[in-house]
Amino acid sequence: MHIQVLSSGSEGNSTLVRAGEVAALVDAGLGREAMLGRLEVARLGPGAIQHVLVTHGHLDHARSAGLVAKRERATLHAADSMLTHPWARRAKTCAALAIGRDSPLASRTGGDEMRVRSVPIPHDCDPTVAFRFEHEGRVAAILTDIGRPDAEVARQLGGAHVLVLEFNYDPELMARGPYPAVLQRRIAGGRGHMSNAQGAEMLELLASENLHTLVLAHISQKTNRPDIALETAHATLERLGIANRVRVLAAPQHEALPNLPV
Numbered sequence: 001m002h003i004q005v006l007s008s009g010s011e012g013n014s015t016l017v018r019a020g021e022v023a024a025l026v027d028a029g030l031g032r033e034a035m036l037g038r039l040e041v042a043r044l045g046p047g048a049i050q051h052v053l054v055t056h057g058h059l060d061h062a063r064s065a066g067l068v069a070k071r072e073r074a075t076l077h078a079a080d081s082m083l084t085h086p087w088a089r090r091a092k093t094c095a096a097l098a099i100g101r102d103s104p105l106a107s108r109t110g111g112d113e114m115r116v117r118s119v120p121i122p123h124d125c126d127p128t129v130a131f132r133f134e135h136e137g138r139v140a141a142i143l144t145d146i147g148r149p150d151a152e153v154a155r156q157l158g159g160a161h162v163l164v165l166e167f168n169y170d171p172e173l174m175a176r177g178p179y180p181a182v183l184q185r186r187i188a189g190g191r192g193h194m195s196n197a198q199g200a201e202m203l204e205l206l207a208s209e210n211l212h213t214l215v216l217a218h219i220s221q222k223t224n225r226p227d228i229a230l231e232t233a234h235a236t237l238e239r240l241g242i243a244n245r246v247r248v249l250a251a252p253q254h255e256a257l258p259n260l261p262v
Contacts, residue, residue, distance in 0.1 A: 001114075001138040001262035003162050006038040007098065008144075008217045009253035013061050015044055015142055015164060016049075018259075019114040019135035024051040025074075025117040026131055028064040035064040036071075041256045047072055051105045053097070053116070054078040056128035056145060057085055059212035071107070079127045081174075100128055111206030119156040121146040124191040125201055127154035132157045138262045144218040147191040149198050154205035162262045163206055167229040174223035193218065196229050200236040207240055213260055216250045226250035 001019040004117045008015075012030035016023065016039075023044070039049075049072040054065050062078075062085070069076040069091035076083075076091035081206070083094050088206050097103075104113045118129040123145045130143040130153060146153065174184055187193050194202060198237040214237075216229045230250055237243035251257055 001133070001135045001140065002259050003133075003140045003262055004042055004259040005164060005215055005217065005251040005257045006042060007034075007253060007256070008251035009219060009221060010060055010242055011253055012063065013144065013218065014038060015085070016044070017133050017140060017226070019133070019138075020112035021109065022051070022105055022112055022135075023049045024053055024113045024114065024116070024133070025049050025068060026053050027055055027061040028052060028068045029058075029060040029062060030033040030064060032064055032201075035068060036067070038256055039068075042259070048132070049074045050108055052076050052091070053118075053131060054082065054088075055130070055142075056123060056125040057082045057087075058125050058145070059087070061145070062087045065145075069093070079129070097129065099127060106229055109148065117156065119153055121151065121153055122191050123147055124186065124189075130157055132160070135240075140262045141206070143202070143206075144168075146194055146202075147189060148194065149201040149205060151205055154202065156207060159208055159210050160206065161210045162213045162215070162260055163203075163211060164215040164217050165199055165203060165206065165216045166194045167196050167199035167224070167233065168218050169195050169220045169223040170225070170228050171195055174220075177223045179223065187223070196224065199229070199233050203233065204234050204240065207237070207242060207246075211246055213247045213249070215257065215260075216248065219250060221253060
C-alpha cells in the first residue's frame with residue numbers, strides 16, 4: 001500500500017492511494033491541466049485509477065473530480081447530495097459514499113480490494129468526510145478541512161501507519177495577514193480549519209504505535225509557514241516519545257510529494 005500527496009493547499013488538493021491492483025484518488029481540486037500533470041508525475045497513464053473519492057464539495061477539493069473520473073473510466077464516490085453538482089455530472093459512473101461505514105474499493109478485475117471508511121467531520125460544507133484506508137493490515141488516514149479536534153473522529157480513523165493531517169494556519173500570522181475579519185472568523189471557527197496547535201492536539205489523539213509517517217497538509221500560503229507547522233508537529237511527537245520513529249513531511253501546493261509506503 002502506498003500514498004502520494006499530489007497537491008495540498010487552498011489552490012487545490014489531491015492524494016493518490018494505491019494498494020495492490022487498486023488505485024484511488026482522494027479529491028481532485030486542481031484545474032484540468034494541473035491535475036493531469038500531477039497524475040503524469042505519479043506515472044499514471046489513462047485508466048489506471050478505478051475510484052475517485054471526494055471529501056466535500058468545495059472546489060479546492062472537487063473541481064476536477066468528475067473530469068478525472070470520466071477520463072479514467074473510474075467510479076466517482078461522493079456524498080449523495082453532491083452527485084448533482086456540476087463538477088460531479090461529468091463522471092459516467094457515480095456512487096454515494098456510505099458515510100460512517102466501511103466499504104470495499106475493488107480493482108477492475110475484482111481480484112483485489114481496499115477497504116475505505118468515510119468519517120463525518122465538522123466543516124462548513126455539509127457533509128465533509130475524512131477517509132481511512134486499509135489493505136492487508138496496513139492503514140492510511142487522510143484528515144483535512146476539520147474545524148476542531150474531535151476524539152470520536154480520531155477513534156474512527158485510528159491505527160494509521162501513514163497520516164495526512166491538516167495544519168492549516170498560525171493565529172499570529174493570520175491576524176497580520178491579508179484576510180478580512182469575516183474570513184478569519186470562518187477559518188478559526190469550529191467548522192473551518194485547524195490551526196497548528198489544533199493539529200497538534202489532533203495528532204495526540206491519532207498517534208499510535210503504528211504511526212511511522214506524518215504528512216502535514218493544507219498548510220496556508222498566506223497564514224502559515226511550513227517551518228512553523230513542522231516545529232509544532234515535531235514538538236508534539238517529542239512529547240509523545242515517538243519523534244525518533246516518525247518521519248514528518250510538509251505537503252506543498254505546487255508539486256507532488258514522493259510516493260510513500262504505508
